[in-house]
Amino acid sequence: MLNTTLIILAIFIIAFAGFAIYDLATAKRRKEVYRVKSSLTAYLMLLPAIVLAFLFIMLPILYSLGYAFTDYYLLKPNDINFIWFDNFKAFFSELATKGTLYHAIKNTIVFVVGVVPLQIGTALLLSLFVNRPGIGSKIFKVCFFAPVVISLSVTSFLWLQILAPGENGLLNSLLGIFGVAPHDWLRDPNTAMPCIIVLSAWQGCGYQMLIFLSGLSNIRKELYEAASLDGANGWRKFWLVTWPGLRSTFVYIIITVFIGACRILTQPMLMTGYQDHTVTLSYYMYQQGYTFRWVGQSSAVALIMTIFIGAITLIQRRVFREKK
Amino acid sequence: MKKLLTAILSVMLALILSFGMTACGGDPGEESTDKDGNTIVKIMFHVDKSATEGQAYQKRINAFNAAYKDKKIKAQAVFKARTAGASGYETELLNNQIEGTLADIVTFDAPNTAAYAKSGLLYDISNLISSEDQAKFYSLNKYDGKLYGLPIQESSAGFFYNKKIFNQAGINVSGYTAENPWTFEQFKAVCAQLKSHCTPVDMRIDAVKDETAPYLLYSFIHAAGGSFTDSTGYVANGYYNSAETAKGFQFIKDLITAGYTSYEIGATDFFTGKVGMYLSSGWTIPDLDNKYKEHFKNRDEWGLLPYPKDAIAASATGSWSYAITNNHHTDKTAIVELLKWMTSAESSKAITDATGMIPARKDVENTYAVGTPEYTLLKQLELSGKERPVTVAYPTFSTTFNQVITGLKTSEVSTLLAAATNTLQLEMDKLQNLHG
Numbered sequence: 001m002l003n004t005t006l007i008i009l010a011i012f013i014i015a016f017a018g019f020a021i022y023d024l025a026t027a028k029r030r031k032e033v034y035r036v037k038s039s040l041t042a043y044l045m046l047l048p049a050i051v052l053a054f055l056f057i058m059l060p061i062l063y064s065l066g067y068a069f070t071d072y073y074l075l076k077p078n079d080i081n082f083i084w085f086d087n088f089k090a091f092f093s094e095l096a097t098k099g100t101l102y103h104a105i106k107n108t109i110v111f112v113v114g115v116v117p118l119q120i121g122t123a124l125l126l127s128l129f130v131n132r133p134g135i136g137s138k139i140f141k142v143c144f145f146a147p148v149v150i151s152l153s154v155t156s157f158l159w160l161q162i163l164a165p166g167e168n169g170l171l172n173s174l175l176g177i178f179g180v181a182p183h184d185w186l187r188d189p190n191t192a193m194p195c196i197i198v199l200s201a202w203q204g205c206g207y208q209m210l211i212f213l214s215g216l217s218n219i220r221k222e223l224y225e226a227a228s229l230d231g232a233n234g235w236r237k238f239w240l241v242t243w244p245g246l247r248s249t250f251v252y253i254i255i256t257v258f259i260g261a262c263r264i265l266t267q268p269m270l271m272t273g274y275q276d277h278t279v280t281l282s283y284y285m286y287q288q289g290y291t292f293r294w295v296g297q298s299s300a301v302a303l304i305m306t307i308f309i310g311a312i313t314l315i316q317r318r319v320f321r322e323k324k
Numbered sequence: 325m326k327k328l329l330t331a332i333l334s335v336m337l338a339l340i341l342s343f344g345m346t347a348c349g350g351d352p353g354e355e356s357t358d359k360d361g362n363t364i365v366k367i368m369f370h371v372d373k374s375a376t377e378g379q380a381y382q383k384r385i386n387a388f389n390a391a392y393k394d395k396k397i398k399a400q401a402v403f404k405a406r407t408a409g410a411s412g413y414e415t416e417l418l419n420n421q422i423e424g425t426l427a428d429i430v431t432f433d434a435p436n437t438a439a440y441a442k443s444g445l446l447y448d449i450s451n452l453i454s455s456e457d458q459a460k461f462y463s464l465n466k467y468d469g470k471l472y473g474l475p476i477q478e479s480s481a482g483f484f485y486n487k488k489i490f491n492q493a494g495i496n497v498s499g500y501t502a503e504n505p506w507t508f509e510q511f512k513a514v515c516a517q518l519k520s521h522c523t524p525v526d527m528r529i530d531a532v533k534d535e536t537a538p539y540l541l542y543s544f545i546h547a548a549g550g551s552f553t554d555s556t557g558y559v560a561n562g563y564y565n566s567a568e569t570a571k572g573f574q575f576i577k578d579l580i581t582a583g584y585t586s587y588e589i590g591a592t593d594f595f596t597g598k599v600g601m602y603l604s605s606g607w608t609i610p611d612l613d614n615k616y617k618e619h620f621k622n623r624d625e626w627g628l629l630p631y632p633k634d635a636i637a638a639s640a641t642g643s644w645s646y647a648i649t650n651n652h653h654t655d656k657t658a659i660v661e662l663l664k665w666m667t668s669a670e671s672s673k674a675i676t677d678a679t680g681m682i683p684a685r686k687d688v689e690n691t692y693a694v695g696t697p698e699y700t701l702l703k704q705l706e707l708s709g710k711e712r713p714v715t716v717a718y719p720t721f722s723t724t725f726n727q728v729i730t731g732l733k734t735s736e737v738s739t740l741l742a743a744a745t746n747t748l749q750l751e752m753d754k755l756q757n758l759h760g
Contacts, residue, residue, distance in 0.1 A: 073758055075443030077422040090754075099747060166588030187587055187730060273533035274723050275730055290415075291719045292751065293439075 008062060012054055067299035074293035087300035103276040104284035107193060107268075111280060112261045114197040115204075119257055120250075122201055123208030128242075130209070131216050141213075145206040152203065156270040159199045160186075163271075189277035196267045196278060204260070208253050215249030216242070251320040255313055262309050281305055356653050362398040363658040367666070368420075368427035370413045370644060372405035380678035388665045397658045402427055421445060426651040428659045429666070431476060434465060434642040434711070435535075435718045438557055441467040442716045442759055447648040448472065452660050460685050461667075462705055465645045467557075467714060473647035474667045475684035477676050480701040480709060481540050481605040481640040483525070483629040484612065486620075489600045493521045501695075502630045502703035508547070508575055511632040515584035518600040525601040526594050527576060527585040532726035538712065539640055540603050541576065541729065546710045548572030549635030557715030558752045564724075565745040568635070570737045575634070577732045587733065595619060601629070605640070606701050610680050628697035630704050641709035643681065716759070720751040 020043060024036075068087060072080045094101045126144050130137045147155060162170045165184040172182040185191045223241045232240065265282040272278040274287055281301065289298025356364055367385070371378045385401045392398070406413035414436075420426045432440060440446045450471040458464055458471065465473030490497065495517050500506040506514075515524035531537045545552070550569030553560050563569065579585045594602035595616040602608070612620050620626050631639045646666055648659055665671060672683045682702050683690065692699035713721055724744035731740045 071758060073443070074418055075439060075445060076758075077418065094750070097746070097750075099743070099750075164588075166586075166590070168590060182588070184587060184733075187733065189734070273726060273730075275532075275727060287723070291723065293719070294754075 064299045068303045070296045072296040087297045104279045104281045108281040115200050115261045119201040119205045123205040126209040127212035147203045148206040152266040155203050192278050215246045219245035362396045365662045366400050366427040367429040368402045370406045370431045373403040376678045380675050384671045426649045431644050437465040438467045438714050439716045441472045446472040447650045473645040475645045478682040478684050479643045480705040483601045485601045493517050502700045505630045505633045505637050508634045523599045524584040526589045526599045530587045537729050538722045538725040543638040543640045545572035546638035547634045552713040553715050558756050560745050560748040565741045573737045628700045637708035638710045639704045639708045716755045717751040
């Protein structure tokens with residue numbers, strides 16, 4: 001492992017040096033003034049970030065990329081063989097059996113479709129609410145942002161208490177006041193994923209609310225005044241002034257929330273365990289690599305997932321791009 | 325620029341893919357002798373050093389070092405406490421294997437025997453431990469006819485029951501002992517009598533996020549005459565989905581359907597007098613003796629019943645074990661000395677005195693009086709203990725078992741077992757291909 005890392009590091013340094021030399025050669029060819037000293041300073045200043053990025057971003061990605069084409073089994077770390085596209089073939093074969101992988105993909109899609117609009121919609125509503133001048137706006141900002149700073153593990157356990165089955169569960173005891181019978185929210189395939197969607201949207205929307213708030217602060221007040229003079233009501237002001245002003249913020253938020261939603265793992269893991277009705281693609285990937293020890297296959301799933309997320313993100317950027 | 329960038333990235337990728345997979349060697353590991361000429365034997369434990377169990381291990385290591393001072397053998401203990409489940413400890417074990425720093429002796433959970441042995445992590449000790457010594461243990465970590473590990477201690481489980489509630493319900497269970505266990509039908513009859521007084525039994529069917537439910541419930545399937553795999557551990561089809569296996573799961577489903585047990589029972593409901601019976605292992609005994617005095621003043625207020633039988637009597641067994649690893653130390657003489665020391669009758673007693681578990685050896689003197697919970701667990705282990713399936717695909721078995729237990733409320737047993745068998749068989753086929 002250490003040898004491999006050193007080899008990758010050496011290749012990385014050679015590549016980096018190659019870029020620097022190319023940079024120098026290009027500058028000379030174009031007869032630009034190129035100060036070696038100042039360039040060296042710039043490269044040195046870049047170095048800490050590059051080292052960290054190499055260790056914690058590039059290295060795992062490159063390893064994972066390589067392992068996706070191998071039969072790496074966790075208990076046989078010294079017997080890794082190239083199997084080319086066998087892991088990808090196995091992925092699609094397993095998908096055809098409509099087993100756990102099929103459920104993982106289905107549940108991930110359900111989660112993404114549910115949580116992205118809910119989380120962004122809630123964040124937008126909250127930002128519009130706290131953006132209005134008032135005594136309580138700062139308190140509300142803190143309250144709405146609070147779940148973001150609490151770890152997902154803690155919020156998951158908190159919601160486990162809320163959704164606990166039987167009469168002792170907080171939600172069940174509240175519903176019991178209205179004569180509703182206790183329900184096992186997380187074991188019922190019809191209610192488990194909606195519960196996880198609501199919890200995730202609640203936990204995450206505070207962060208998007210802050211980003212929307214910064215977007216709202218960039219919209220000039222004069223535009224609202226002009227709209228008022230033209231007789232626009234609240235909805236027309238939102239549609240014609242606020243929404244266009246938030247467009248670029250919205251694109252950023254939809255992309256980041258989408259990517260985050262595709263990677264959901266903690267909530268189903270802590271709340272239900274590895275069950276067909278809540279397993280997600282990330283959880284499947286974790287289980288394959290960590291519990292079942294198929295690192296190669298898990299890496300192949302990661303690669304497929306990365307390609308899928310990248311493709312959807314590109315489509316999103318294209319759909320939501322500013323029209324000239 | 326674009327062309328150059330593409331070329332550089334392509335070369336980088338090709339080199340990484342070429343070298344990356346072949347250069348996973350690692351350092352040869354530390355020297356096996358210290359500056360005083362002592363042969364160093366490293367042993368890795370799965371518990372924290374400051375825990376009662378950890379302290380007991382350290383004491384035995386210290387005693388070994390004192391006893392083997394003249395023979396120039398010195399044991400070094402490494403403590404890596406397992407976190408949730410045992411996966412964190414396993415990661416440490418595998419990292420050490422990759423780095424070439426694997427300890428000479430490691431502790432490991434018994435169901436991993438097959439996978440660890442097959443992958444070459446464990447050393448075959450069949451010829452190092454005499455058959456006379458092997459016979460002294462209640463169970464052995466065997467795979468494919470070879471011995472790979474010796475248990476540290478043993479465990480068994482049973483039904484803790486609230487005597488006050490049983491008396492109120494007029495239930496007499498004094499005739500149900502480890503030697504003469506009750507039947508599935510008698511178990512249901514007791515549940516029916518209890519139902520008007522409390523929730524009859526906590527079968528732990530909600531404990532499906534780790535190994536708890538498989539450990540506590542697998543023996544019901546054996547009791548019904550079922551099984552999970554064949555003797556090779558590579559065939560699940562015809563076993564996991566057999567009629568007998570289905571009967572075992574159906575028994576648990578019947579308890580849920582009749583309202584005798586449920587997924588909603590709280591973790592402390594038995595201890596606070598809301599549930600009549602509680603399925604658990606020996607580790608619950610200290611809790612009942614010390615933590616819940618308000619509800620259970622003394623041992624007159626609670627008891628322990630064995631697992632019910634059907635086609636046969638079967639009960640849960642298995643705990644953590646010691647194994648010698650296939651590390652870079654080829655001379656295993658000193659290592660075997662330490663293994664024998666740690667699995668001796670003296671060590672076995674010292675460890676189980678600290679943990680409250682059952683000793684792994686038959687020759688450890690016990691003072692359990694007939695009828696005590698400890699006696700019931702020990703007798704049950706001797707008479708009906710059945711190990712969990714020995715298969716290289718154990719993690720998948722455990723996962724599918726938990727999925728079946730979760731699905732019992734809403735799905736038919738046959739449907740659940742068909743899906744579970746399919747998943748497990750697929751995994752077994754993959755592993756058989758891998759191992760050749």
